[in-house]
Amino acid sequence: MTPAIEFALVAALAYAALLFALAWWVDRRSRQDGGLPWLRTALVYTLSISIYCTSWTFYGAVGSAARGGLEFATIYLGPTLMFVGWWLLLRKLVRIGRLHHITSIADLISSRFGKSEALGALVTVIAVAAATPYIALQLKAVTTSYQVITGASLESVDFRAGFWVAVGMAAFTILFGTRSLDVNERHHGVVAAIALEALVKLCALVAVGVFVVFALFDGPGDLFAHAPPGFLHAEEVFGPRWITLIFLSAAAVICLPRQFQVVVVENENERHLATASWLFPAYLFLMSVFTLPIAIAGLTLMPAGADPDMFVLTLPLVAEKEALALLAFLGGFSSATSMIIVASIALSTMVSNHIVAPLALRLSRNRTRTSGDVRRLLLTTRRIAIATLILLGFLYFRVSAQSGALAAIGLIAFVGVAQVLPSLIGGLFWPQANARGAVWGLTAGFVIWMYALGLPSLEDGGPLGADILAEGPFGLAVLRPQALFGLDGLDPLVHATFWSLTINTVLFVIGSLTREPRPLEWVQARQFVDVFRGGAAIGPDSGRPRFHRTATSEELYILAQRILGAAPAHELFDTFARRQGLAQGLPLPTQELVEDLERRLAGSVGAASARAMMAQVAGGEEVSIDELVSIADETARIMRYSQALERKSTELETTARQLREANEQLREIDRQKDDFLGQVSHEIRTPMTAIRSFSEILRSSDDLESAQARRFVAIIHDESLRLTRLLDVILDMRVVEKGEIPINLEPLDPDAVLDHALQTCEGLRGTAPVTVTQGARAGTARVAADPDRLRQVFINLLSNAVRHTDKDAILIRVESRIEAGAYEAVISDNGPGVPEADRERVFSLFSATWTRAGEKGAGLGLAISRGIMRRMGGDLMLDVGAPREEGARFRVTLALTADDPPP
């Protein structure tokens, strides 16, 4: 034996010591300020999920590949499909787990189906039954690998290694896994240790794989050339067994208690799941990529009869790479120990919360409520449960050491925990599902599993004898364990999976349909199924059936102390007292306090026990349908009320906004009025100034030439005419405002009026030369209009176009046409156009925005023109479609009259 091999025991011990030290250090550090941020990362979360890869995967996958070719891949494909494809299911699980303080998969099922104690216990029994052989499997792997690496004979099993590993793991788990009763408080030391182990096993397997492919062979090509014929068993790919195995491993990655523990219970951040959904499959890929090469190398290089389950270890040993062999041994050791640690934590929680706690509650019911410390009882229970479970695993290992390949036991466990799947999926997506269906389905599935798979796995049919396998119980062939109901010739695993899950599901559905959900079931169902909708909005606790009698604060406080411990209970009640504004003493036992306390208790002892404890203090918890209906009514009433309030406040808001807007409009009108008055004042004062000034000149000067005097008089005359016109405009405006403008309709050709207006405007002069271009014209059209008013409108538009254009060359374009039974004239210019915001304001009476300083005219034209057009049954519009660069485009429309001229 080489020194390195002798070193194996020391290495294992040192490695174990390292795990202890790491866990101890992390536990201590994480309680200090800030903790250890890297512990809360998605990477560590993913690494902890990788406890899925146990020693069965580490050693057994190669064995499986050596015996069954590609079949080993199913164990990786299932979880990959689950994490990639069913990511939403996982997210729902994690969300529910966090909202409801779920402590285990048993707690989830129990909580979903009305906090049923029976269901919690049932799932716990199934989980323990499935996990005990699984723990045995790990101990066996460690023992065998230790014997292999120390070169001991495999003829007899040396149980010492397995025993000491069991003791060590029990000690580790008790030390670091049961520090707190609250399961949602993460086990940092444990998480750090299993994250390290996840890395060790990955490195070890990859190292062995690389060694095999590139040192023992010349790369993958060379290696696969040595594969025995038919090695891959390609014909079985996606056969019934394949599909079954993929399905089972997909179910296992959430239903196994330890997987549920790391994926749901220990999850701290939902977003970590998003990372895990690709990182975990990537981890699985790395773990599996060298499986085939190692199997081929083992089959090629190892003597016939060598145990394929140990190729990972024996290949480096045969090649005399002791260090690599040691690493592989530690990798297998890591795989086994991390599984044992997490599985025993998860199972001990289930045992203490769903078996011991309900029993303790039953027993203590007759005694005084304050006696005993439930907290210590439960923690002690968990510690004992851990030791017992691991010891059970060890005993199972002792009893069944010589039978069965590693992989077989693993798969049996998978089928066992898969029995939870119908209740789990149904519970998450089917509101109708109830406890009766879950109990029926789980019980039937469990029994069939034990009978069809567990029994045959025992030597000679176990206590019932070997005959039962061949002939069925009492000679009833139809009940043969491996050929139930005449279904013969199937692979035993496929057979057992098919029958157990089919009957499980059918009974689950029938049970759920034959009974109405109880009130608490109904409430829980809605919160689980609709966790992303109503669940979150309603909150996990509102609308929950209440207790008949409210407990006193003292009773609640004592209960809190018993479960949460003195300090946290004190803190919780202090917080509530402060929130209620009490300086000292206990808070009032409000519904809020009761609900919060129950939620906290649920995090420690599970939903069902928490409910039962609260019921004990707070009085009977049976809630009738009537009561639930009244609660629902009340909820509906409150919702209606709040909706009404919401409507009211919306209305108020609308009214306030309308008032604000009206006020704003008034202010704007006021401002426009001021502007308008200023404008009118200017328009009146200007001619008056000239009139006054010249009349003063005429009055005070005797020496004026007569020509000069005549000119001054003429100016005075012109300016007084101007004043008169202005007065007319203002009066017109008043008339338009009152709708009293006199309009004399007569049949006419509007184009003729337009031409007349153009002639009138020929003398128009702006600051630059004016060019009027004629576009297409309508020709002869017949409308009913007042020719003077229509001409006034055209002139107004044309003079506006001249006034508002400040280009060096003023271009005015005039066109007209018949469009949709109406005459349409468009007058456009090349000026600055009308700003978007002023499009409607240019038509308002007081608008002065569109007249600039120094411009003549009171800014009344457009308002009056539009009023005139509308009175004649037409309209005046500003083309909205016109881009600003094109200037302003005004459109005059008039409805065509019938061909017959009006009488």
Add this chain to the structure above:
Amino acid sequence: MATRLLIAEDEPSILESLVFILGREGYSIATARDGREALECLKTHGAPGLLILDVMLPAVSGFEVLKAVRTEPELEAVPVLMLTAKGQARDRQMAEQMGANAFIAKPFSNQDVVQAVRRLAAP
């Protein structure tokens, strides 16, 4: 040589009456029809003895012209008489703040204009 006045007024009849009554007093008179013309005239012919500014001038308003005058070192000292047809107190305040030396609302009496001009710039 007679004192030179620059009158910026866009209303032809008012401009004509101003030119007449102030020309009669012996001033030499230049005219501008809008603010821009007034600024150009100031630039080319230098500071006049007095500037008469209408507030509502096209192109560049009377206040803008006043602002330009008061920020130009060569023109800073030019006395300014402002005329407005709006007759609002706001315009008067603004004119005073911006440094106009006198302010007369339209319609004005010729006598008032002549006295104000004389006070600001002897002929």
